[in-house]
Amino acid sequence: MGTQLLIREQLSQDEVDNIYVENANETQEGSGQQEQIIESSVENEQGMEEFKKFNKHAYEWLSKIPPKHWSRSHFSCFAISDVLLNNMCEVFNGKIVAGRDKAIITLLECIRNYLMNRLVTVMQVINSNSDVLTPYATKLLKTSMKDATRQVYILNSKTIQDRI
Structure with a gap:
């Protein structure tokens, strides 16, 4: 790889x-x-x-x-990362575990239903959000902003050095 x-x-x-x-x-x-x-x-x-x-x-x-x-x-x-590929495979296998013992057509139907439900759920979250960013991205940004307020900047001659 x-x-x-x-x-x-x-x-x-x-x-x-x-x-x-x-x-x-x-x-x-x-x-x-x-x-x-x-x-x-x-x-x-x-x-x-x-x-x-x-x-x-x-x-x-x-x-x-x-x-x-x-x-x-x-x-x-x-895949850039084997870990990422492995995690995606584990998630996929976890989602199809209920249909694994069924016929292939039934399994494919279970996968289709899961994907359709997942898309609808994601679209509802996107549509209910009035912000520019998704709720998760907003949470990350707020955490980052909170951490940034704790930064202390010290003027050292003509340059600024940050110190946590």
């Missing part, structure tokens, strides 16, 4: 694509993976050209930001 992140950080997207293509050639000949990689790069470039015609100012603004931060074609499909 760490090697993949290191490769992504050190190499350009074209070099990473080349590594994936070479690995696909060695291990999975004829699988179509090479074509998919090339196609996604071409689609991204074509999409950017269309976007440039649509809104040149926004295109120039996006061009200054590395594509790995905003373009789906540059996103990694690998």
Whole structure:
């Protein structure tokens, strides 16, 4: 996992694509993976050209930001943290435990019902909130503000040093 992140950080997207293509050639000949990689790069470039015609100012603004931060074609499909992936799997398994012993269609229906209920609950919380931030983010901000009031700043010659 760490090697993949290191490769992504050190190499350009074209070099990473080349590594994936070479690995696909060695291990999975004829699988179509090479074509998919090339196609996604071409689609991204074509999409950017269309976007440039649509809104040149926004295109120039996006061009200054590395594509790995905003373009789906540059996103990694690998989990950044195994702990996060493990926690997500545990939560998912905990939610489907009631339907595990049932037929696959019934299990899928249980998952669908859970997701629909979860979406409705989240939307209700969002709609009931009149603040700009969510209740949890507001709580974090208030805690941070409370901690900031305890800061003591001391003027030391021409610079300010903070002390807790």
